[in-house]
Amino acid sequence: xxxxxxxxxxxxxxxxxxxxxxxxxxxxxxxxxxxxxxxxxxxxxxxxxxxxxxxxxxxxxxxxxxxxxxxxxxxxxxxxxxxxxxxxxxxxxxxxxxxxxxxxxxxxxxxxxxxxxxxxxxxxxxxxxxxxxxxxxxxxxxxxxxxxxxxxx
Numbered sequence: 619x620x621x622x623x624x625x626x627x628x629x630x631x632x633x634x635x636x637x638x639x640x641x642x643x644x645x646x647x648x649x650x651x652x653x654x655x656x657x658x659x660x661x662x663x664x665x666x667x668x669x670x671x672x673x674x675x676x677x678x679x680x681x682x683x684x685x686x687x688x689x690x691x692x693x694x695x696x697x698x699x700x701x702x703x704x705x706x707x708x709x710x711x712x713x714x715x716x717x718x719x720x721x722x723x724x725x726x727x728x729x730x731x732x733x734x735x736x737x738x739x740x741x742x743x744x745x746x747x748x749x750x751x752x753x754x755x756x757x758x759x760x761x762x763x764x765x766x767x768x769x770x771x
Contacts, residue, residue: 621759628688630751635684642677645669664733684719687712713764716755723748
């Protein structure tokens with residue numbers, strides 16, 4: 619039986635994913651930043667000339683991936699390909715990818731703060747949000763639910 623806290627992890631991933639899909643889509647549609655009211659000048663210290671590449675990264679890594687993870691966490695499918703990327707050998711790879719997504723969010727926010735040379739309340743919110751995803755994913759009930767019963771590695 620699936621513990622309630624697993625649903626909470628999925629909710630956290632859904633909130634992140636839906637927001638990032640929306641934000642990433644807007645940046646891809648309007649790489650100039652006009653639709654979001656962001657001036658291109660904030661990219662002066664970054665490797666980007668417009669918001670297209672950041673939009674694609676936001677959309678896929680922090681948007682589509684967490685949304686797909688919800689399904690994968692529910693089904694726990696076997697995958698030799700994704701198993702190869704799993705550094706937590708005793709855990710199902712879908713759980714491991716939740717950890718990867720949380721760290722991707724931390725890296726994303728850190729890079730954003732570095733390139734923008736500023737910190738806003740949103741940066742703080744999303745760093746804390748990534749930490750919350752990590753905390754929930756690391757709870758014993760969640761870990762036990764995704765623990766692999768027999769290790770064949």
